[in-house]
Amino acid sequence: MDTELQRVIRFIEERDWSQFHNPKDLAISLSLEAAELLEHFQWKNQSEIDTYLQEHKADVAEELVDVLYWVLLISHYLKIDLPEAFDHKMTKNEAKYPVDKAKGKHDKYTAYE
Numbered sequence: 001m002d003t004e005l006q007r008v009i010r011f012i013e014e015r016d017w018s019q020f021h022n023p024k025d026l027a028i029s030l031s032l033e034a035a036e037l038l039e040h041f042q043w044k045n046q047s048e049i050d051t052y053l054q055e056h057k058a059d060v061a062e063e064l065v066d067v068l069y070w071v072l073l074i075s076h077y078l079k080i081d082l083p084e085a086f087d088h089k090m091t092k093n094e095a096k097y098p099v100d101k102a103k104g105k106h107d108k109y110t111a112y113e
């Protein structure tokens with residue numbers, strides 16, 4: 001079975017779409033899909049979101065997958081090992097937000113330096 005990335009690459013290759021792909025347009029596409037995710041929540045308070053999700057959770061999931069699709073594709077084209085990059089960035093985040101200082105708080109990391 002293909003990984004998610006392999007499936008995205010096959011999808012692109014079968015359609016000969018890589019000719020249209022460059023980092024700028026891929027990043028724009030990622031941002032547009034993130035905006036489509038936002039549209040589901042725009043103008044709704046938490047109670048309205050809770051109600052909305054009862055019927056539209058699958059729609060929200062599709063937007064998350066659209067975002068993931070572009071993340072995977074960008075990392076592929078830029079030859080970024082995403083699991084490795086994820087591990088590296090989370091290690092940085094863990095150092096920036098030490099549990100003993102950040103637990104239960106929402107300050108920016110500069111508050112903990």
Ligand SMILES: [Mg+2]
Pocket residue numbers: 033036062063066
């Ligand atoms: Mg979408």
